[in-house]
Amino acid sequence: xxxxxxxxxxxxxxxxxxxxxxxxxxxxxxxxxxxxxxxxxxxxxxxxxxxxxxxxxxxxxxxxxxxxxxxxxxxxxxxxxxxxxxxxxxxxxxxxxxxxxxxxxxxxxxxxx
Amino acid sequence: xxxxxxxxxxxxxxxxxxxxxxxxxxxxxxxxxxxxxxxxxxxxxxxxxxxxxxxxxxxxxxxxxxxxxxxxxxxxxxxxxxxxxxxxxxxxxxxxxxxxxxxxxxxxxxxx
Numbered sequence: 001x002x003x004x005x006x007x008x009x010x011x012x013x014x015x016x017x018x019x020x021x022x023x024x025x026x027x028x029x030x031x032x033x034x035x036x037x038x039x040x041x042x043x044x045x046x047x048x049x050x051x052x053x054x055x056x057x058x059x060x061x062x063x064x065x066x067x068x069x070x071x072x073x074x075x076x077x078x079x080x081x082x083x084x085x086x087x088x089x090x091x092x093x094x095x096x097x098x099x100x101x102x103x104x105x106x107x108x109x110x111x112x113x
Numbered sequence: 114x115x116x117x118x119x120x121x122x123x124x125x126x127x128x129x130x131x132x133x134x135x136x137x138x139x140x141x142x143x144x145x146x147x148x149x150x151x152x153x154x155x156x157x158x159x160x161x162x163x164x165x166x167x168x169x170x171x172x173x174x175x176x177x178x179x180x181x182x183x184x185x186x187x188x189x190x191x192x193x194x195x196x197x198x199x200x201x202x203x204x205x206x207x208x209x210x211x212x213x214x215x216x217x218x219x220x221x222x223x224x225x
Contacts, residue, residue: 033213040122041115042115042117042119042202042216042218043157043204043215044215045213045214048212050211056211059212059214090156090157092156100145100162101147101162102149102157102159102213104149104156104157106154106155106156107154107155107156
């Protein structure tokens with residue numbers, strides 16, 4: 001039981017490059033989330049998916065797209081990376097029976113030069 | 114503008130004493146509150162939660178207090194242990210639990 005896994009752990013991009021951050025959970029949770037963590041800002045919600053087939057914007061969705069591929073997987077895509085997207089990205093999942101506690105992955109540290 | 118605020122970026126406490134971490138929020142519609150703990154290079158892990166219908170919830174050494182009129186919650190850790198040294202985030206959610214709003218975190222250092 002791996003919980004929430006994220007790939008890659010680290011990534012360096014040049015401005016304008018694209019990439020996809022992968023997230024998978026094996027807890028059969030319906031809800032999945034993408035956050036970014038910046039110094040002094042805490043975690044800010046980028047996008048979330050309340051169930052398979054649905055996605056919604058969070059607080060800071062600009063510059064990102066998401067895909068809920070199936071119940072297990074939720075990916076985050078940066079189409080044209082910008083230095084302002086340098087951050088640590090966390091994926092999380094939750095379910096009603098967990099008391100809405102969110103289970104987080106280990107994070108992806110992304111640097112955009 | 115942040116809807117959940119943790120105004121103390123850091124807190125230092127002696128081992129065995131009480132640690133009190135504070136959190137304020139602006140949206141009176143928040144229905145559910147959680148505390149997470151985060152070690153470096155790891156994702157946050159859930160610590161304790163409280164519903165807006167309660168004013169206190171305990172789990173071992175951890176107690177969360179909610180003051181709805183003041184829009185304030187606090188996390189008490191008694192007794193504090195060196196292993197409690199981490200960053201603590203509070204988070205709040207509306208009734209639908211789809212969006213969680215996090216504070217900026219408080220770094221707790223428990224000195225042996």
